[in-house]
Amino acid sequence: MTTNLRHHRIMGNGVVQHYVTAGEGQSLILLHGFPQTWLMWRPIIDRLAAHFRLIVPDLRGLGGVPGPSDGYDKHTLAADVKAIVQAECGNEPVVLCGHDMGAYVAFAYALNYRSGVKGLITVDAPLPGTTFGEQIMSNPRTWHINFHANADIAHMLIAGREREYIRYFIMSRIYNAGAVTEQEVDLYAAAYSAPGALRAALEMYRSLAKDRELNLSSLQKDGKLEMPYVAVGCSMTAVEEVLQGMVDEVSVNGSIRIVEPSGHWIPEEHPDRLSEIIIETANRGRQG
Template sequence: MPFDHNPQDPQSPLVTHGMADIEPGLRLHYVTAGQGERTAVLLHGFPQTWWEWHRVIGPLVQNGYRIIAPDYRGAGHSSRPAGGYDKQTMALDLHRLLHEHLGVHDPFVLVGHDIGLMVAHAYARQFRDDVSHLVVMDAPLPGTEVFDRVRTDPRVWHFAFHGARDVAEMLVAGREREYLQAFFAVRNSDPSAIGTHDFDVFVAAYSAPGAMRAGFELYRAFDQDAADNRAALKRDGRLTVPVLAVGGVMSTTGALVEEMMREVAEDVTGAIVPGTAHWIAEENPQAFVDALLTFTEESAR
């Protein structure tokens, strides 16, 4: 497994790997760590895998959490089906994983970064009683006014490029390393935050057959996601679960995440993580963990 736990990396967490059959043609890979009474579920973004969280898993375990970090549909070791990349369907994947395979029945902290933010929001919408706290990190949410504004920003040109079916695949095929290198480089505040091993993990994952196509399909579902989110907001109103809206200081969307979440949720706390752009969990993992712990402790009082 070329993009798994690296025992030579001192920051590599001690995790247990698992695979779950979710439905015919779909298996999800996940890692777990810790035996704490509280559970935190961590959802990565594009172009990453569960490995995005390797610097925060240990500190969260030390603070009493059981961690579950899946590779969502299409990513990492999980299956890459042809469809199902709308975020409501991906949230259903996660629900089956947690309830039917991992026996998670008590409310948990749900954390989503980038595409994972969109899946986490869809999960909290559909399964409100499952989520004690929602933590969303540095991405625009389809169906919000903020998303519509950000979508026209030239700095998010990749939304349109990824949406060009077949063309994006044709131009990136065989150039995955070069494309991912450019993708990471323009969205960080510290080029050393995602080191050589980290980058190789993601390159190996997205060089696999069908992996980039699956990644692009996440973006091609944005119009459906927007329609789903608007319909859910109109039908059910804003979320009532406590929300921590996290942004990076140098990120395109960092200053907008709190404003965006106030469109869809009632109880929103904003946090800007110093020394970060988009890759918050790698660029300043301790500050992110501190913000999460403070949020969950204060909102539980």
């Protein structure tokens, strides 16, 4: 990595938050998922820093400071991100890209701060409140969703075995096994072994039922999203008509991209292609 990274900590939305910035230009927010941190975006930071001012947060409880016992629904996490955006760019509209759990936060942000979003990209994430989101809950491949949502038992079984669990979790959903290194697994294991971090992540899963209700309420009250929206899927699991159906449920200006060959970890497995999709979506937002 050659891009100059700047690390920040602020008190925002009642919690201490860590985030990284790089580059100049239109602000692009990159939001990580489970079981990762801001570090997952390193493969595309160099590619995107020439086009954007990147703002790359750790989600609540995963930035080296234990999070509170509550506030892990994605609309509260979106308010965390909004506090960072306000500190960095004031009222400037942003582009958002989220992977996995971070995609749920990005979607909640877009629902809550519609005029402040120029483009939205969600990466391999079935949005809570959509038909696809409901179907995925009973898919054997996504056993982890219900397991993690039982946060107490999941914490008891994973705590102390973070590295083994994270390595299995990543490698069982990857196409290019070399895209995530053992050294990166070490970094994620250290992050999730920190006080409160694993609990914070599991609480994000426990809150998915609340996320569903909040998302549906927002769509009913304010209608579908109007900014450019792209849902990115991986070729290992994505079904085009299902993914397009999800997009059509929540957006009037949405489309899909299937990245192949790829597993769940698209930012690491195909950083060039994902960077192209982000730039394309941002350009559409500028024209709108």
